[in-house]
Amino acid sequence: MTTHPNPAPVQRVSVVSTGEVRIRPEHRAATRTPMYWWLATSRRWTEPLPINVYVVEHRDGLVLFDTGQDRASVTDPAYFPGGPVGLIYKRLARFDIAPHQTLTGQLAALGHDIRDVTTAVVSHLHQDHIGGLRELPHAEIVVSRREWETLDERAPEQKGLLRSHIRIPGLRWKHVDPRPLADPALAPFTGGHDLFGDGSMVLLPTPGHTPGSLSMLVRGPHHPPLLMVGDVTYDSALLEAGHVPGVGERKRLTDTTAMINEMRRRNPGLTVLAAHDPGAAAALAAATRGSRLAEAARA
Template sequence: MTGANDAIKRVAVLSTGSVTIRPEHVGPTWKNTYFWLFTSSRWTAPRPVNVYVIEHREGLVLFDTGQDRASVTEANYFPGGLNGLVYSRLAKFDIGADETLTAGLAKLGYAVDDVHTAVISHLHQDHIGGLPLLGNANVVVSRDEWETLHKPLPEARGLLRSHIELPGLRWTRVVPEPLGDAGLAPFTEGHDLFGDGSIVLLPTAGHTPGSLSMLVRRPGHAPLLLVGDLTYDADLLAEGKLPGVGDKKQMRSAVAKVNSLRDSMPELAVLAAHDPGAAARLDAALGAEV
Protein backbone atom coordinates (compact mmCIF):
# COMPACT_ATOMS: atom_id res chain seq x y z
CA MET A 1 0.00 0.00 0.00
CA THR A 2 1.29 3.45 -0.87
CA GLY A 3 1.98 5.62 2.15
CA ALA A 4 0.86 9.21 2.54
CA ASN A 5 4.46 10.36 2.38
CA ASP A 6 5.25 8.35 -0.74
CA ALA A 7 7.20 10.77 -2.93
CA ILE A 8 6.89 8.51 -5.97
CA LYS A 9 3.67 8.02 -7.88
CA ARG A 10 4.82 5.64 -10.60
CA VAL A 11 7.76 3.64 -11.90
CA ALA A 12 7.87 2.30 -15.47
CA VAL A 13 10.31 1.13 -18.11
CA LEU A 14 10.54 1.77 -21.82
CA SER A 15 13.05 0.49 -24.36
CA THR A 16 14.57 2.52 -27.17
CA GLY A 17 14.84 -0.43 -29.53
CA SER A 18 17.00 -3.51 -29.13
CA VAL A 19 20.66 -4.42 -29.21
CA THR A 20 22.55 -7.62 -29.93
CA ILE A 21 25.94 -8.10 -28.31
CA ARG A 22 28.50 -10.85 -27.96
CA PRO A 23 27.83 -13.65 -25.43
CA GLU A 24 31.24 -12.88 -23.90
CA HIS A 25 30.04 -9.32 -23.32
CA VAL A 26 27.27 -10.69 -21.08
CA GLY A 27 29.79 -13.01 -19.46
CA PRO A 28 31.17 -14.59 -17.53
CA THR A 29 34.28 -15.19 -19.63
CA TRP A 30 37.98 -15.75 -19.04
CA LYS A 31 38.85 -13.96 -22.26
CA ASN A 32 40.40 -10.51 -22.50
CA THR A 33 37.93 -7.93 -23.81
CA TYR A 34 39.80 -7.18 -27.03
CA PHE A 35 40.44 -10.87 -27.64
CA TRP A 36 36.77 -11.81 -27.58
CA LEU A 37 35.76 -8.60 -29.33
CA PHE A 38 37.83 -9.45 -32.42
CA THR A 39 37.44 -13.24 -32.39
CA SER A 40 33.85 -13.89 -31.32
CA SER A 41 31.58 -15.04 -34.15
CA ARG A 42 28.36 -15.21 -32.16
CA TRP A 43 25.69 -12.70 -31.18
CA THR A 44 23.09 -12.83 -28.43
CA ALA A 45 19.37 -12.66 -29.08
CA PRO A 46 18.10 -9.05 -29.15
CA ARG A 47 18.19 -7.39 -25.76
CA PRO A 48 16.37 -4.22 -24.60
CA VAL A 49 17.88 -0.75 -24.34
CA ASN A 50 16.03 0.22 -21.18
CA VAL A 51 15.16 3.65 -19.86
CA TYR A 52 13.56 3.74 -16.42
CA VAL A 53 10.90 6.38 -15.74
CA ILE A 54 10.09 7.54 -12.21
CA GLU A 55 7.28 9.98 -11.54
CA HIS A 56 8.43 11.84 -8.42
CA ARG A 57 6.51 14.67 -6.78
CA GLU A 58 9.35 17.01 -7.83
CA GLY A 59 8.94 15.98 -11.46
CA LEU A 60 9.62 13.20 -13.95
CA VAL A 61 12.97 11.42 -13.56
CA LEU A 62 14.72 9.25 -16.13
CA PHE A 63 17.46 6.78 -15.38
CA ASP A 64 19.43 6.73 -18.64
CA THR A 65 18.08 8.02 -21.94
CA GLY A 66 18.57 5.11 -24.31
CA GLN A 67 19.99 4.89 -27.83
CA ASP A 68 19.52 7.65 -30.38
CA ARG A 69 17.71 6.44 -33.52
CA ALA A 70 20.16 8.58 -35.48
CA SER A 71 22.71 5.86 -34.75
CA VAL A 72 20.90 3.58 -37.21
CA THR A 73 19.76 6.22 -39.72
CA GLU A 74 22.84 8.47 -40.02
CA ALA A 75 25.98 6.98 -41.55
CA ASN A 76 28.34 9.35 -39.71
CA TYR A 77 26.91 8.86 -36.21
CA PHE A 78 29.79 6.56 -35.23
CA PRO A 79 33.48 7.30 -35.79
CA GLY A 80 35.33 5.76 -38.73
CA GLY A 81 38.58 3.83 -38.88
CA LEU A 82 39.63 1.39 -36.18
CA ASN A 83 37.24 2.90 -33.64
CA GLY A 84 34.37 2.42 -36.05
CA LEU A 85 35.35 -1.22 -36.50
CA VAL A 86 35.31 -1.73 -32.73
CA TYR A 87 31.83 -0.20 -32.44
CA SER A 88 30.51 -2.37 -35.27
CA ARG A 89 31.82 -5.55 -33.64
CA LEU A 90 30.64 -4.58 -30.15
CA ALA A 91 26.91 -4.12 -30.77
CA LYS A 92 24.18 -3.99 -33.41
CA PHE A 93 21.08 -1.85 -32.83
CA ASP A 94 17.56 -2.04 -34.21
CA ILE A 95 15.44 1.03 -33.48
CA GLY A 96 12.10 1.61 -35.15
CA ALA A 97 10.49 5.01 -35.62
CA ASP A 98 8.06 4.14 -32.81
CA GLU A 99 10.87 3.14 -30.43
CA THR A 100 12.44 6.53 -29.74
CA LEU A 101 12.56 8.10 -26.30
CA THR A 102 9.84 10.54 -27.38
CA ALA A 103 7.59 7.73 -28.57
CA GLY A 104 8.20 5.63 -25.47
CA LEU A 105 7.37 8.48 -23.12
CA ALA A 106 4.22 9.25 -25.12
CA LYS A 107 3.04 5.65 -24.70
CA LEU A 108 3.34 6.18 -20.94
CA GLY A 109 1.41 9.44 -21.13
CA TYR A 110 4.37 11.82 -20.87
CA ALA A 111 6.14 14.32 -23.10
CA VAL A 112 9.87 14.91 -23.31
CA ASP A 113 9.35 18.38 -21.85
CA ASP A 114 7.91 16.73 -18.71
CA VAL A 115 11.37 15.40 -17.81
CA HIS A 116 12.68 17.23 -14.75
CA THR A 117 15.87 15.20 -14.20
CA ALA A 118 17.78 12.65 -16.25
CA VAL A 119 20.31 10.57 -14.33
CA ILE A 120 22.96 9.04 -16.57
CA SER A 121 24.37 5.78 -15.23
CA HIS A 122 27.45 6.26 -17.45
CA LEU A 123 28.30 8.04 -20.66
CA HIS A 124 28.37 5.22 -23.22
CA GLN A 125 26.35 5.96 -26.34
CA ASP A 126 23.43 3.62 -25.58
CA HIS A 127 22.69 5.55 -22.39
CA ILE A 128 22.97 9.14 -23.65
CA GLY A 129 20.91 8.90 -26.84
CA GLY A 130 18.11 11.09 -25.56
CA LEU A 131 20.33 14.01 -24.55
CA PRO A 132 19.52 16.15 -27.64
CA LEU A 133 15.88 16.23 -26.45
CA LEU A 134 16.54 17.20 -22.83
CA GLY A 135 17.39 20.89 -22.91
CA ASN A 136 14.72 21.57 -20.26
CA ALA A 137 15.99 18.93 -17.85
CA ASN A 138 18.71 18.71 -15.22
CA VAL A 139 21.18 16.07 -16.44
CA VAL A 140 22.97 14.29 -13.59
CA VAL A 141 26.20 12.33 -13.92
CA SER A 142 28.94 11.44 -11.47
CA ARG A 143 31.94 13.77 -11.40
CA ASP A 144 34.23 10.77 -11.85
CA GLU A 145 32.37 9.78 -15.00
CA TRP A 146 32.47 13.30 -16.40
CA GLU A 147 36.21 13.48 -15.85
CA THR A 148 36.73 10.35 -17.96
CA LEU A 149 35.22 12.25 -20.88
CA HIS A 150 38.22 14.58 -20.94
CA LYS A 151 40.97 11.98 -20.75
CA PRO A 152 42.85 10.88 -23.89
CA LEU A 153 41.16 8.81 -26.62
CA PRO A 154 37.53 9.10 -25.47
CA GLU A 155 36.09 7.48 -28.62
CA ALA A 156 38.28 4.42 -28.08
CA ARG A 157 36.73 4.14 -24.60
CA GLY A 158 33.14 4.29 -25.86
CA LEU A 159 32.62 8.01 -25.27
CA LEU A 160 31.28 10.01 -28.23
CA ARG A 161 31.87 13.57 -27.05
CA SER A 162 30.05 15.12 -30.01
CA HIS A 163 26.83 13.43 -28.80
CA ILE A 164 27.40 14.31 -25.13
CA GLU A 165 28.76 17.87 -24.93
CA LEU A 166 25.72 19.43 -26.55
CA PRO A 167 24.86 23.13 -26.32
CA GLY A 168 22.02 24.03 -23.98
CA LEU A 169 22.26 21.05 -21.64
CA ARG A 170 22.31 21.68 -17.88
CA TRP A 171 24.73 19.22 -16.28
CA THR A 172 25.02 18.48 -12.58
CA ARG A 173 28.13 16.50 -11.65
CA VAL A 174 27.58 14.76 -8.31
CA VAL A 175 30.16 13.58 -5.81
CA PRO A 176 29.44 10.77 -3.32
CA GLU A 177 28.85 12.09 0.18
CA PRO A 178 28.10 10.37 3.51
CA LEU A 179 24.52 9.10 3.50
CA GLY A 180 24.01 8.52 7.20
CA ASP A 181 21.60 5.67 6.46
CA ALA A 182 22.56 2.36 8.05
CA GLY A 183 19.89 0.64 5.96
CA LEU A 184 22.02 1.14 2.85
CA ALA A 185 25.08 -0.70 4.16
CA PRO A 186 27.56 -1.60 2.80
CA PHE A 187 27.03 1.60 0.80
CA THR A 188 28.03 4.48 3.06
CA GLU A 189 28.27 7.21 0.43
CA GLY A 190 26.03 8.34 -2.40
CA HIS A 191 23.78 11.17 -3.48
CA ASP A 192 20.20 11.65 -2.28
CA LEU A 193 18.66 13.11 -5.41
CA PHE A 194 15.81 15.05 -3.77
CA GLY A 195 16.82 14.88 -0.11
CA ASP A 196 13.87 12.67 0.86
CA GLY A 197 15.49 9.23 0.64
CA SER A 198 13.22 8.05 -2.15
CA ILE A 199 15.86 8.16 -4.91
CA VAL A 200 19.46 7.59 -3.91
CA LEU A 201 22.38 7.40 -6.34
CA LEU A 202 25.03 4.86 -5.37
CA PRO A 203 28.58 4.60 -6.78
CA THR A 204 29.05 1.27 -8.57
CA ALA A 205 32.25 1.78 -10.55
CA GLY A 206 33.52 -1.00 -12.75
CA HIS A 207 31.81 -0.92 -16.11
CA THR A 208 33.17 2.62 -16.23
CA PRO A 209 35.11 4.51 -13.55
CA GLY A 210 32.11 6.67 -12.62
CA SER A 211 29.14 4.36 -13.09
CA LEU A 212 26.11 5.09 -10.91
CA SER A 213 23.20 2.94 -9.77
CA MET A 214 19.86 4.31 -8.56
CA LEU A 215 17.98 2.98 -5.54
CA VAL A 216 14.24 3.71 -5.62
CA ARG A 217 12.33 3.29 -2.33
CA ARG A 218 8.59 3.61 -1.77
CA PRO A 219 6.56 2.78 1.35
CA GLY A 220 4.80 -0.52 0.90
CA HIS A 221 6.66 -1.42 -2.30
CA ALA A 222 9.69 -3.55 -3.05
CA PRO A 223 12.85 -1.44 -3.39
CA LEU A 224 14.33 -1.18 -6.88
CA LEU A 225 18.00 -0.93 -7.78
CA LEU A 226 18.69 0.28 -11.30
CA VAL A 227 22.25 -0.77 -12.10
CA GLY A 228 22.93 0.33 -15.68
CA ASP A 229 25.57 -2.00 -17.17
CA LEU A 230 26.98 -3.39 -13.93
CA THR A 231 25.39 -6.59 -15.21
CA TYR A 232 23.46 -7.73 -18.27
CA ASP A 233 21.60 -10.41 -16.33
CA ALA A 234 20.43 -9.93 -12.74
CA ASP A 235 20.62 -13.68 -12.10
CA LEU A 236 24.31 -13.68 -13.02
CA LEU A 237 24.87 -10.72 -10.70
CA ALA A 238 23.16 -12.62 -7.86
CA GLU A 239 25.65 -15.44 -8.46
CA GLY A 240 28.55 -12.98 -8.29
CA LYS A 241 29.42 -13.52 -11.96
CA LEU A 242 30.84 -10.59 -13.91
CA PRO A 243 30.28 -9.38 -17.47
CA GLY A 244 33.12 -9.53 -19.97
CA VAL A 245 33.83 -5.80 -20.17
CA GLY A 246 35.00 -3.40 -17.48
CA ASP A 247 37.45 -3.23 -14.61
CA LYS A 248 37.16 -6.65 -12.97
CA LYS A 249 38.37 -5.55 -9.54
CA GLN A 250 35.97 -2.62 -9.38
CA MET A 251 33.07 -4.67 -10.75
CA ARG A 252 33.69 -7.45 -8.27
CA SER A 253 33.56 -4.93 -5.41
CA ALA A 254 30.39 -3.27 -6.73
CA VAL A 255 28.64 -6.61 -7.34
CA ALA A 256 29.54 -7.76 -3.82
CA LYS A 257 28.07 -4.56 -2.38
CA VAL A 258 24.87 -4.96 -4.37
CA ASN A 259 24.50 -8.56 -3.24
CA SER A 260 25.15 -7.53 0.37
CA LEU A 261 22.47 -4.86 0.04
CA ARG A 262 20.13 -7.55 -1.30
CA ASP A 263 20.80 -9.59 1.85
CA SER A 264 19.44 -6.73 3.95
CA MET A 265 16.63 -5.98 1.47
CA PRO A 266 15.33 -9.43 0.45
CA GLU A 267 12.65 -7.93 -1.81
CA LEU A 268 15.18 -5.81 -3.74
CA ALA A 269 14.66 -5.99 -7.50
CA VAL A 270 17.86 -5.46 -9.51
CA LEU A 271 17.11 -3.92 -12.90
CA ALA A 272 19.78 -3.62 -15.59
CA ALA A 273 19.76 -1.68 -18.83
CA HIS A 274 20.02 -4.68 -21.17
CA ASP A 275 18.57 -7.54 -19.13
CA PRO A 276 15.78 -9.27 -21.12
CA GLY A 277 14.08 -10.16 -17.84
CA ALA A 278 14.11 -6.64 -16.37
CA ALA A 279 10.63 -5.56 -17.49
CA ALA A 280 9.02 -8.69 -16.02
CA ARG A 281 11.07 -8.31 -12.86
CA LEU A 282 9.88 -4.72 -12.51
CA ASP A 283 6.26 -5.76 -13.01
CA ALA A 284 6.62 -8.41 -10.33
CA ALA A 285 8.21 -5.96 -7.91
CA LEU A 286 5.52 -3.36 -8.49
CA GLY A 287 2.80 -5.94 -7.94
CA ALA A 288 4.26 -7.33 -4.74
CA GLU A 289 3.09 -6.08 -1.36
CA VAL A 290 5.82 -5.46 1.19
Protein backbone atom coordinates in the same frame (compact mmCIF):
# COMPACT_ATOMS: atom_id res chain seq x y z
CA MET B 1 -12.21 9.90 -4.88
CA THR B 2 -10.16 10.57 -1.78
CA THR B 3 -7.46 13.22 -2.11
CA HIS B 4 -4.10 12.97 -0.39
CA PRO B 5 -2.42 16.32 0.30
CA ASN B 6 0.96 14.70 1.07
CA PRO B 7 1.47 11.95 -1.49
CA ALA B 8 4.37 9.55 -1.21
CA PRO B 9 7.48 10.91 -2.96
CA VAL B 10 7.59 8.05 -5.49
CA GLN B 11 4.21 7.57 -7.10
CA ARG B 12 4.96 5.21 -9.99
CA VAL B 13 7.91 3.46 -11.63
CA SER B 14 7.85 2.27 -15.25
CA VAL B 15 10.26 1.04 -17.90
CA VAL B 16 10.43 1.73 -21.62
CA SER B 17 12.85 0.45 -24.25
CA THR B 18 14.44 2.55 -26.98
CA GLY B 19 15.14 -0.43 -29.20
CA GLU B 20 17.12 -3.65 -29.01
CA VAL B 21 20.80 -4.51 -29.03
CA ARG B 22 22.78 -7.70 -29.66
CA ILE B 23 26.16 -8.04 -27.98
CA ARG B 24 28.78 -10.75 -27.79
CA PRO B 25 28.21 -13.50 -25.19
CA GLU B 26 31.65 -12.66 -23.75
CA HIS B 27 30.41 -9.09 -23.29
CA ARG B 28 27.41 -10.16 -21.21
CA ALA B 29 29.45 -12.50 -18.96
CA ALA B 30 33.24 -12.27 -18.71
CA THR B 31 35.47 -15.19 -19.66
CA ARG B 32 39.23 -15.57 -19.31
CA THR B 33 39.68 -14.32 -22.87
CA PRO B 34 40.90 -10.69 -23.00
CA MET B 35 38.34 -8.21 -24.30
CA TYR B 36 40.10 -7.20 -27.51
CA TRP B 37 40.71 -10.84 -28.40
CA TRP B 38 37.07 -11.88 -28.13
CA LEU B 39 36.00 -8.64 -29.77
CA ALA B 40 38.16 -9.49 -32.79
CA THR B 41 37.38 -13.20 -33.01
CA SER B 42 33.88 -13.87 -31.64
CA ARG B 43 31.33 -14.92 -34.27
CA ARG B 44 28.32 -15.15 -31.97
CA TRP B 45 25.75 -12.62 -30.86
CA THR B 46 23.28 -12.76 -27.99
CA GLU B 47 19.56 -12.70 -28.53
CA PRO B 48 18.11 -9.16 -28.83
CA LEU B 49 18.33 -7.35 -25.51
CA PRO B 50 16.26 -4.32 -24.50
CA ILE B 51 17.71 -0.83 -24.12
CA ASN B 52 15.87 0.11 -20.95
CA VAL B 53 15.05 3.56 -19.64
CA TYR B 54 13.45 3.70 -16.19
CA VAL B 55 10.78 6.33 -15.58
CA VAL B 56 10.04 7.48 -12.04
CA GLU B 57 7.09 9.71 -11.25
CA HIS B 58 8.23 11.69 -8.21
CA ARG B 59 6.19 14.39 -6.55
CA ASP B 60 8.91 16.89 -7.52
CA GLY B 61 8.93 15.90 -11.19
CA LEU B 62 9.40 13.16 -13.76
CA VAL B 63 12.79 11.47 -13.45
CA LEU B 64 14.58 9.20 -15.93
CA PHE B 65 17.35 6.74 -15.19
CA ASP B 66 19.33 6.64 -18.44
CA THR B 67 18.07 7.97 -21.77
CA GLY B 68 18.52 5.03 -24.14
CA GLN B 69 19.99 4.79 -27.64
CA ASP B 70 19.62 7.46 -30.30
CA ARG B 71 17.79 6.24 -33.40
CA ALA B 72 20.27 8.30 -35.44
CA SER B 73 22.79 5.57 -34.62
CA VAL B 74 20.99 3.31 -37.13
CA THR B 75 19.96 5.98 -39.66
CA ASP B 76 22.98 8.33 -39.82
CA PRO B 77 26.12 6.78 -41.37
CA ALA B 78 28.22 9.47 -39.67
CA TYR B 79 26.95 8.79 -36.15
CA PHE B 80 29.88 6.54 -35.25
CA PRO B 81 33.55 7.33 -35.91
CA GLY B 82 35.21 5.84 -38.94
CA GLY B 83 38.42 3.90 -39.33
CA PRO B 84 39.71 1.31 -36.84
CA VAL B 85 37.73 2.86 -33.95
CA GLY B 86 34.53 2.60 -35.96
CA LEU B 87 35.28 -1.09 -36.55
CA ILE B 88 35.34 -1.60 -32.77
CA TYR B 89 31.81 -0.20 -32.51
CA LYS B 90 30.61 -2.47 -35.32
CA ARG B 91 32.11 -5.53 -33.64
CA LEU B 92 30.77 -4.58 -30.20
CA ALA B 93 27.03 -4.24 -30.79
CA ARG B 94 24.20 -4.40 -33.32
CA PHE B 95 21.18 -2.15 -32.84
CA ASP B 96 17.61 -2.38 -34.05
CA ILE B 97 15.55 0.75 -33.34
CA ALA B 98 12.10 1.30 -34.86
CA PRO B 99 10.82 4.81 -35.70
CA HIS B 100 8.49 4.85 -32.67
CA GLN B 101 11.27 3.86 -30.25
CA THR B 102 12.63 7.33 -29.65
CA LEU B 103 12.66 8.52 -26.05
CA THR B 104 9.92 11.02 -26.87
CA GLY B 105 7.77 8.33 -28.48
CA GLN B 106 8.24 5.84 -25.67
CA LEU B 107 7.34 8.38 -22.99
CA ALA B 108 4.26 9.38 -24.99
CA ALA B 109 3.14 5.73 -24.93
CA LEU B 110 3.12 6.02 -21.12
CA GLY B 111 1.11 9.22 -21.30
CA HIS B 112 4.02 11.59 -20.65
CA ASP B 113 5.21 14.57 -22.64
CA ILE B 114 9.01 14.68 -23.00
CA ARG B 115 8.79 18.22 -21.58
CA ASP B 116 7.51 16.73 -18.30
CA VAL B 117 10.98 15.32 -17.59
CA THR B 118 12.69 17.47 -14.97
CA THR B 119 15.71 15.25 -14.22
CA ALA B 120 17.61 12.58 -16.12
CA VAL B 121 20.20 10.53 -14.25
CA VAL B 122 22.82 8.98 -16.54
CA SER B 123 24.31 5.78 -15.13
CA HIS B 124 27.38 6.24 -17.35
CA LEU B 125 28.26 7.92 -20.63
CA HIS B 126 28.30 5.03 -23.11
CA GLN B 127 26.27 5.64 -26.26
CA ASP B 128 23.29 3.43 -25.37
CA HIS B 129 22.64 5.44 -22.20
CA ILE B 130 22.96 9.00 -23.55
CA GLY B 131 20.95 8.64 -26.77
CA GLY B 132 18.01 10.76 -25.61
CA LEU B 133 20.03 13.75 -24.44
CA ARG B 134 19.18 15.85 -27.49
CA GLU B 135 15.50 15.50 -26.55
CA LEU B 136 16.10 16.87 -23.03
CA PRO B 137 17.39 20.47 -23.29
CA HIS B 138 14.86 21.50 -20.63
CA ALA B 139 15.89 18.91 -18.02
CA GLU B 140 18.72 18.71 -15.52
CA ILE B 141 21.15 15.95 -16.54
CA VAL B 142 22.84 14.27 -13.58
CA VAL B 143 26.10 12.34 -13.91
CA SER B 144 28.89 11.49 -11.50
CA ARG B 145 31.80 13.91 -11.54
CA ARG B 146 34.21 10.98 -11.93
CA GLU B 147 32.34 9.80 -15.04
CA TRP B 148 32.40 13.29 -16.55
CA GLU B 149 36.16 13.47 -16.04
CA THR B 150 36.63 10.42 -18.28
CA LEU B 151 35.65 12.54 -21.29
CA ASP B 152 38.99 14.34 -21.02
CA GLU B 153 41.10 11.24 -20.54
CA ARG B 154 43.13 9.63 -23.32
CA ALA B 155 41.30 8.14 -26.34
CA PRO B 156 37.69 8.51 -25.07
CA GLU B 157 36.13 7.22 -28.31
CA GLN B 158 37.97 3.92 -27.91
CA LYS B 159 36.30 3.61 -24.50
CA GLY B 160 32.77 4.10 -25.84
CA LEU B 161 32.56 7.84 -25.20
CA LEU B 162 31.26 9.77 -28.20
CA ARG B 163 31.88 13.32 -27.01
CA SER B 164 29.98 15.01 -29.84
CA HIS B 165 26.82 13.22 -28.68
CA ILE B 166 27.43 14.09 -25.02
CA ARG B 167 28.73 17.65 -24.94
CA ILE B 168 25.67 19.03 -26.65
CA PRO B 169 25.25 22.82 -26.48
CA GLY B 170 22.40 23.93 -24.25
CA LEU B 171 22.24 20.90 -21.96
CA ARG B 172 22.14 21.56 -18.20
CA TRP B 173 24.59 19.14 -16.57
CA LYS B 174 24.91 18.53 -12.84
CA HIS B 175 28.01 16.66 -11.66
CA VAL B 176 27.58 14.86 -8.33
CA ASP B 177 30.00 13.33 -5.87
CA PRO B 178 29.20 10.69 -3.26
CA ARG B 179 28.79 12.10 0.25
CA PRO B 180 28.55 10.23 3.56
CA LEU B 181 24.97 9.14 4.21
CA ALA B 182 23.84 8.08 7.69
CA ASP B 183 21.34 5.55 6.41
CA PRO B 184 21.87 1.96 7.59
CA ALA B 185 19.43 0.71 4.96
CA LEU B 186 22.06 1.55 2.31
CA ALA B 187 24.67 -0.81 3.80
CA PRO B 188 27.20 -1.87 2.75
CA PHE B 189 27.24 1.47 0.87
CA THR B 190 28.19 4.34 3.15
CA GLY B 191 27.93 7.24 0.73
CA GLY B 192 25.96 8.47 -2.24
CA HIS B 193 23.85 11.37 -3.45
CA ASP B 194 20.28 11.86 -2.22
CA LEU B 195 18.61 13.20 -5.36
CA PHE B 196 15.74 15.07 -3.69
CA GLY B 197 16.82 15.03 -0.06
CA ASP B 198 13.94 12.79 0.99
CA GLY B 199 15.65 9.39 0.79
CA SER B 200 13.35 8.16 -1.97
CA MET B 201 15.97 8.20 -4.74
CA VAL B 202 19.61 7.73 -3.80
CA LEU B 203 22.48 7.57 -6.29
CA LEU B 204 25.16 5.05 -5.32
CA PRO B 205 28.72 4.79 -6.72
CA THR B 206 29.05 1.45 -8.52
CA PRO B 207 32.29 1.69 -10.53
CA GLY B 208 33.74 -1.04 -12.69
CA HIS B 209 31.97 -0.99 -16.03
CA THR B 210 33.19 2.60 -16.19
CA PRO B 211 35.10 4.53 -13.52
CA GLY B 212 32.14 6.71 -12.57
CA SER B 213 29.13 4.43 -13.03
CA LEU B 214 26.12 5.21 -10.85
CA SER B 215 23.21 3.08 -9.69
CA MET B 216 19.95 4.48 -8.33
CA LEU B 217 18.03 3.11 -5.36
CA VAL B 218 14.32 3.93 -5.53
CA ARG B 219 12.23 3.47 -2.39
CA GLY B 220 8.49 3.83 -1.99
CA PRO B 221 5.97 2.80 0.68
CA HIS B 222 4.10 0.26 -1.44
CA HIS B 223 6.87 -1.69 -3.18
CA PRO B 224 10.22 -3.20 -2.25
CA PRO B 225 13.37 -1.18 -2.95
CA LEU B 226 14.38 -1.03 -6.60
CA LEU B 227 18.04 -0.81 -7.58
CA MET B 228 18.69 0.40 -11.13
CA VAL B 229 22.25 -0.62 -11.96
CA GLY B 230 22.94 0.40 -15.57
CA ASP B 231 25.55 -2.00 -16.97
CA VAL B 232 26.95 -3.33 -13.69
CA THR B 233 25.29 -6.49 -14.97
CA TYR B 234 23.30 -7.55 -18.02
CA ASP B 235 21.14 -10.00 -16.08
CA SER B 236 20.04 -9.96 -12.43
CA ALA B 237 20.59 -13.71 -12.13
CA LEU B 238 24.16 -13.37 -13.43
CA LEU B 239 24.84 -10.69 -10.84
CA GLU B 240 23.38 -12.82 -8.06
CA ALA B 241 25.71 -15.65 -9.10
CA GLY B 242 28.70 -13.28 -8.95
CA HIS B 243 29.37 -13.09 -12.69
CA VAL B 244 30.55 -9.78 -14.11
CA PRO B 245 30.37 -8.33 -17.64
CA GLY B 246 33.27 -8.63 -20.05
CA VAL B 247 33.67 -4.87 -20.50
CA GLY B 248 35.17 -2.86 -17.68
CA GLU B 249 37.72 -3.19 -14.89
CA ARG B 250 37.15 -6.69 -13.58
CA LYS B 251 38.44 -6.16 -10.03
CA ARG B 252 36.21 -3.14 -9.46
CA LEU B 253 33.26 -4.86 -11.10
CA THR B 254 33.77 -7.84 -8.80
CA ASP B 255 33.87 -5.57 -5.74
CA THR B 256 30.78 -3.65 -6.85
CA THR B 257 28.92 -6.89 -7.56
CA ALA B 258 29.75 -8.14 -4.07
CA MET B 259 28.44 -4.93 -2.51
CA ILE B 260 25.17 -5.10 -4.43
CA ASN B 261 24.72 -8.75 -3.49
CA GLU B 262 25.35 -7.83 0.15
CA MET B 263 22.70 -5.12 -0.09
CA ARG B 264 20.38 -7.70 -1.64
CA ARG B 265 21.11 -10.11 1.25
CA ARG B 266 20.25 -7.41 3.79
CA ASN B 267 17.09 -6.48 1.87
CA PRO B 268 15.51 -9.76 0.65
CA GLY B 269 12.88 -7.96 -1.42
CA LEU B 270 15.35 -5.78 -3.31
CA THR B 271 14.76 -5.86 -7.08
CA VAL B 272 17.79 -5.32 -9.32
CA LEU B 273 16.97 -3.66 -12.65
CA ALA B 274 19.68 -3.61 -15.31
CA ALA B 275 19.74 -1.64 -18.54
CA HIS B 276 19.71 -4.68 -20.85
CA ASP B 277 18.12 -7.43 -18.77
CA PRO B 278 15.28 -9.10 -20.77
CA GLY B 279 13.63 -9.99 -17.45
CA ALA B 280 13.70 -6.48 -16.01
CA ALA B 281 10.25 -5.39 -17.19
CA ALA B 282 8.61 -8.47 -15.66
CA ALA B 283 10.62 -8.06 -12.45
CA LEU B 284 9.56 -4.43 -12.15
CA ALA B 285 5.92 -5.33 -12.80
CA ALA B 286 6.04 -7.98 -10.09
CA ALA B 287 7.74 -5.65 -7.60
CA THR B 288 5.31 -2.77 -8.11
CA ARG B 289 2.12 -4.80 -8.35
CA GLY B 290 1.35 -4.03 -4.72
CA SER B 291 1.76 -0.33 -5.39
CA ARG B 292 -0.85 -0.43 -8.16
CA LEU B 293 -3.23 -2.40 -5.95
CA ALA B 294 -2.77 0.19 -3.21
CA GLU B 295 -3.52 3.00 -5.67
CA ALA B 296 -6.73 1.23 -6.75
CA ALA B 297 -7.77 0.73 -3.13
CA ARG B 298 -7.29 4.44 -2.35
CA ALA B 299 -9.20 5.60 -5.44
